[in-house]
Amino acid sequence: MSENTIEEPLTRQALNKVILKFAKPSRGKAAWQLADTLIPYFCLWALAVYGFQNGYSRWLCFIPILAAAPFLVRIFIIFHDCCHSSFFASKWANTLTGYITGVLASTPFRDWGKAHIRHHATAGNLDRRGVGDVWTLTVEEYISAPKLKRITYRIFRHPLFLFGVGPSYVFLIFHRFSQKDIQHQGRLSVYITNLAMLLLFLLGWTAIGYKTFLLIQLPITIIAATLGLWLFYVQHQYEEVYWARNDVRDSVKAALEGSSYYKLPKVAQWFTGNIGLHHIHHLNPSIPNYNLQPCHDEIQALQHIEPLGFRKSFKSLRIHLWDEDTKKLISFKAMKLIRKARRKTDQTK
Numbered sequence: 181m182s183e184n185t186i187e188e189p190l191t192r193q194a195l196n197k198v199i200l201k202f203a204k205p206s207r208g209k210a211a212w213q214l215a216d217t218l219i220p221y222f223c224l225w226a227l228a229v230y231g232f233q234n235g236y237s238r239w240l241c242f243i244p245i246l247a248a249a250p251f252l253v254r255i256f257i258i259f260h261d262c263c264h265s266s267f268f269a270s271k272w273a274n275t276l277t278g279y280i281t282g283v284l285a286s287t288p289f290r291d292w293g294k295a296h297i298r299h300h301a302t303a304g305n306l307d308r309r310g311v312g313d314v315w316t317l318t319v320e321e322y323i324s325a326p327k328l329k330r331i332t333y334r335i336f337r338h339p340l341f342l343f344g345v346g347p348s349y350v351f352l353i354f355h356r357f358s359q360k361d362i363q364h365q366g367r368l369s370v371y372i373t374n375l376a377m378l379l380l381f382l383l384g385w386t387a388i389g390y391k392t393f394l395l396i397q398l399p400i401t402i403i404a405a406t407l408g409l410w411l412f413y414v415q416h417q418y419e420e421v422y423w424a425r426n427d428v429r430d431s432v433k434a435a436l437e438g439s440s441y442y443k444l445p446k447v448a449q450w451f452t453g454n455i456g457l458h459h460i461h462h463l464n465p466s467i468p469n470y471n472l473q474p475c476h477d478e479i480q481a482l483q484h485i486e487p488l489g490f491r492k493s494f495k496s497l498r499i500h501l502w503d504e505d506t507k508k509l510i511s512f513k514a515m516k517l518i519r520k521a522r523r524k525t526d527q528t529k
Contacts, residue, residue, distance in 0.1 A: 202467045204269075205267060209468070210273075210470070221255065225400075228248070245403075249403035251451070252404035253407050256408055257453030259282050262278030282373055283373055285351075289369045291367065293366075296312055303435075304438030316509075319510070342409070342413065348405065351405040411442070414496050415442065418495075419509050438462070439459045440458055441456065441487045441488060443488065444456045444490060448490075453470075455472075500515075
């Protein structure tokens with residue numbers, strides 16, 4: 181049997197044994213990724229400045245702004261890896277890079293990182309929802325909830341709110357404050373990030389004027405935030421996703437079935453730092469993004485995971501509630517049918 185195959189049943193220990201070699205950071209790959217991400221990003225930023233300062237139309241100036249947004253998504257992926265201490269082998273290098281990329285991505289390094297680690301520990305656990313995930317109610321919870329909570333939940337789950345209001349709120353407002361139960365280092369990272377962002381704004385104001393700075397940076401941030409939030413949404417919100425109660429939760433299933441294999445076109449996969457291979461990332465967060473695809477390609481045990489295609493992923497917008505009976509995410513419409521059937525059953529008793 182090949183060293184890259186394992187026998188059923190899949191266990192975390194067995195899987196980790198064969199994927200461990202991919203959990204080794206490469207200084208060369210990390211440095212190259214920083215270069216091929218940051219250099220184009222700042223060049224596009226400079227091109228947008230040049231356009232505004234030389235009287236080009238705002239629509240023309242929007243081209244480099246639009247092109248810069250996917251690079252900011254890629255910057256966030258680097259930041260994300262630094263939070264897992266997986267981008268570099270050096271803790272110091274991860275911390276420094278994490279803080280710098282965090283400022284660019286409007287996200288505090290320690291504060292977000294601590295919350296994200298909790299997300300990994302609780303993903304797929306119905307009894308530990310609410311940390312670093314999308315608000316999700318079960319059918320029973322929704323039916324028994326007060327009317328105001330049901331209305332609030334419907335508004336929250338609407339795509340216009342999730343991807344219209346959500347990205348700007350999360351990255352421009354929510355990340356300016358420390359999260360609950362975050363210790364001193366986390367709070368300090370919020371202060372450092374906010375101060376650095378303020379200094380960048382003042383520097384930009386002095387150099388090119390506050391109006392030009394905001395006309396460039398705000399659209400880049402909001403577009404990138406929207407793309408990033410969509411990625412996060414489809415990573416854990418799809419019909420066949422795995423959820424279970426704490427006492428029966430299986431950590432391997434939570435990783436491989438509770439996180440999607442979002443198969444994107446190659447260009448989109450590059451910009452998103454292979455994060456579509458999210459099931460592998462949840463299996464072992466120590467694997468840097470530049471090793472996720474090689475890991476998938478070499479490990480036979482990971483080949484059976486059904487990918488979530490780009491077109492199919494948009495169906496995730498129409499599912500809202502976890503049905504513990506069918507073990508699937510279902511729509512509000514399907515929930516109404518369940519509720520109607522229960523009423524008929526009650527009337528016949």
